[in-house]
Amino acid sequence: MTMKKIDHIGIVVKSIENALNLYKNLLELEITGEEILEDRGLKVAFIKVGDTRIELLEPLHENSEISGFLAKKGEGMHHIAYTVKNVSEMITKAKEFGLKPLSDEPKDGAHNTKVVFLHPKTTNGVLVELVEHK
Numbered sequence: 001m002t003m004k005k006i007d008h009i010g011i012v013v014k015s016i017e018n019a020l021n022l023y024k025n026l027l028e029l030e031i032t033g034e035e036i037l038e039d040r041g042l043k044v045a046f047i048k049v050g051d052t053r054i055e056l057l058e059p060l061h062e063n064s065e066i067s068g069f070l071a072k073k074g075e076g077m078h079h080i081a082y083t084v085k086n087v088s089e090m091i092t093k094a095k096e097f098g099l100k101p102l103s104d105e106p107k108d109g110a111h112n113t114k115v116v117f118l119h120p121k122t123t124n125g126v127l128v129e130l131v132e133h134k
Contacts, residue, residue, distance in 0.1 A: 007081040007131045008046065008053040012066050014075060016045045016058045023047045023054065035110045040065045044110045055081070055110070079117065081129035087114045090130045094118055106132065 013019040016034070023029045030048045037044060041064025047054040057078060059067045069078060084090050087106045094101050100119040109115035109131060118128040 004083040004085075006052045007083040007129075008055045009080050010055045010057055010078040010129065012057050012070050012073075012075055012078045014058070014070065016043060016056045019056050020045070023056075029054075033111065036060070037108075037110060039108075042066065046111070079127040079129045081115075081131050084130045084132055087116050087130050087132040091116055094130075099123060 011019075020031070024031055024047075032046045032048050032053065034043065034045045036042070038060070041060045043058040043060055045056045045058075047056065057066050059065075059070060061067070066078065091101045091104065091106070099122045102117040102119055106114035106116050112134050114132045114134065116130050118130070120127045
């Protein structure tokens with residue numbers, strides 16, 4: 001089986017620091033790490049919830065990968081990510097099934113991963129991320 005589990009749910013926020021008021025302070029969830037992805041213009045924080053994680057995504061500047069989403073839709077759920085064994089193979093397989101990857105090659109993701117997103121127009125309106133842990 002190529003898919004193991006839900007890896008994380010991505011939520012776009014204006015400020016990770018402000019969002020932690022809910023996740024860390026009220027819900028008392030564990031923050032498992034923060035990371036800057038300079039090339040993608042993102043600051044991310046991961047929060048453990050049972051066997052999965054919430055990924056908070058904050059834009060570093062107005063040209064980040066999520067700035068357009070934030071300007072158009074505001075804060076909220078951005079994507080759902082699934083763990084896969086081989087993201088490159090999944091790109092090929094997705095195309096065979098008529099799904100549209102947003103890139104032909106995996107990108108570097110947070111926590112030493114390789115990732116690709118599938119266009120929501122081909123995935124029932126949900127932005128899907130496929131994640132391979134190295």
